[in-house]
Amino acid sequence: MDKETSTYVLMGIEVSGVQSFIFSTGKLKEMVGASQIIVEVASDLYDEVTSLLELTPALRPMDGSNWIVTSRNNAGVLRALLPNRETGKKFLKEFSSLALDKWPGLPLNGALVDCGFNQESLLSAGQELSKLIEGRRARYPVPKGLNLLPPLQMAPLDGLAAFERDYAGEKTTLVSWPSSVKRNVKTIDRANKRLKDEFNEVFTDLSLKIGSETISWPVELEAKWVDDFDEMLEGREKPRLALIHLDVNDLGHMMAGSGKDNLTTDPAKVIEEQNKKSALIDQLNKSSFSAALRTAIELDLSQHNFDVKNITEYLIPLRPLVIGGDDVTVLVRADLAFP
DSSP states (O other), X not given: OOTXXXXXXXXEEEESOHHHHHTSSSOHHHHHHHHHHHHHIIIIIHHHHHHHTTOEEOSSOOSSSOEEEEEEEETTEEEEEESOXXXXXXXXXXXXXXXXXXXXXXXXXXXXXXXXXXXXXXXXXXXXXXXXXXHHHHHSOOOOSOOOSSOSSBOTTTSSBEXXXXXXXXXXXXXXXXXXXXTOHHHHHHHHHXXXXXXXXXXXXXXXXXXTEEEEOOTTOEEEOOOOHHHHTTTOSSOOEEEEEEEOTTHHHHHHHHHHHOTTSOHHHHHHHHHHHXXXXXXXXXXXXXXXXXXXXXHHHHHHTOOTTSOSEEEOSEEEEEEETTEEEEEEEXXXXXX
16 A cells, blocks of 8 residues: 555644733733643653553554554644545544643644655645644633533632632632633643753753852752742742743744655654754753853842852742743743843
């Protein structure tokens, strides 16, 4: 059977409105949790469904019906070629079912389009898929709250039906089910561990000037990623935050450009090239953020004369919420954003 002309299925799954999902309330803890959920959609959930359906990752269609060719999987967007519609429907069903169980309120949309394994067909199917998902997003909003008729009380943070009470802090707060999931302690812990693992070298390589002396970051000084605005702004005369968002224009078109330039190019080579570009973009984003983080910490320490030799904990004055694909979104103390 000719794999170029055979009909397969191109599948698309998207988290509709990543930014609105992250910023649905004004709580940093929930922003952190929502950000971690977006990461886990692309990693843990994708791996779980692929394993459940016994699909083998590949760069081109294989014999049989147990393979998946993934061309994009980051920043809440998944694109993959599957053997047939039956497999595509199973993937969508399992993916959405597990997502709803883990993270109620996550705004997922998906679709399937018949497609051959050649550049012209893949590009055409990709465009049709984007239109389908956009149309479904407009016609079928994802329900975010519990279907209580009528809800006894509404959660003040997002206006959804109240699910439980949060007793942390000075006042008891009613929260919705989606809010409760985002502020889950285990989710926050995973988010903090991920940042520590990814950016720990910033601190180990940091040189600090103490008067006329230059020292390395003390081993016993813990750099803590905070998930509460009060902690981030602690001790500031003007408690202000800045939200920084960077977005590369038309990155998706740039990534697909090589395929448009030569429609006879082997699709497997194009997918491999796109995967390498995606990995490079992620690496550049993280390297750039590491450099900005280092600069912000040096500025913070120099401005406020921290005695790093005599403290055991340093509260990091910024928090990345999105570092993936063409998006970088960071919360930072305003005095460091506009020094």
